[in-house]
Amino acid sequence: MQINNKGDNQMPTITLKEIEQRVNSESQKKDAIIRNFEDKLKLKNRIQGRVRPKHPTEARILSSFKRK
Template sequence: MKTNNKGDKKMPTITLKEIERRVNSDGEKKDAIIRNFENKLGTRNRIQGRVRPKHPTEARILSSFKRK
């Protein structure tokens, strides 16, 4: 990470390559946690989606939005 001076303050500059490298390394670190969670979810026979029922007012508000 480089620092550039702007006025009296030092501002860190991050390159796109550095961001991509950080995202990939964080993804690899968290991969085991994600797999463990997916396995637990699968053993409970839960389907992805809404768990609790919709409140009637909430259902009316949500139905006003249109999905594309």
């Protein structure tokens, strides 16, 4: 991280490469947690979509929205 002077204040600036490195390192740290969560979901058969049936009014409201 570089420190640039602007007036009397010092402002830290972060390069795009530093942001990418931070994102990659954080995603690698959290990868095991995400995989563990996905495995638990698969064991419980939770990846099946909507479980609760739609109420007719709710269905009508949701159908009025269009996905882009």
